[in-house]
Amino acid sequence: xxxxxxxxxxxxxxxxxxxxxxxxxxxxxxxxxxxxxxxxxxxxxxxxxxxxxxxxxxxxxxxxxxxxxxxxxxxxxxxxxxxxxxxxxxxxxxxxxxxxxxx
Ligand SMILES: [Zn+2]
Ligand SMILES: [Zn+2]
Numbered sequence: 001x002x003x004x005x006x007x008x009x010x011x012x013x014x015x016x017x018x019x020x021x022x023x024x025x026x027x028x029x030x031x032x033x034x035x036x037x038x039x040x041x042x043x044x045x046x047x048x049x050x051x052x053x054x055x056x057x058x059x060x061x062x063x064x065x066x067x068x069x070x071x072x073x074x075x076x077x078x079x080x081x082x083x084x085x086x087x088x089x090x091x092x093x094x095x096x097x098x099x100x101x102x103x
Contacts, residue, residue: 039078051080 034042041055053076061072
């Protein structure tokens, strides 16, 4: 069933598709070499069991009087919660696309 020509053509189409996909991705958004979490840190920095993010974040530090006093480093509060906002990005409820016809 799989003759060499079909295989080569198929491989070529796959390669072309991959290249096109890469080019298109490069023009629309910055390529992300590693999968990132919703907090913006790489998924690799998240604990597999507790989902805790080990990355540190720089935050403005305020003194007791309320004036800004440089920066402090705190651990990212993320627990890899991808939440309803994230799901809404990929899943559209049918009611949103199937509107009743108005005449
Ligand atoms: Zn995270
Ligand atoms: Zn994080």
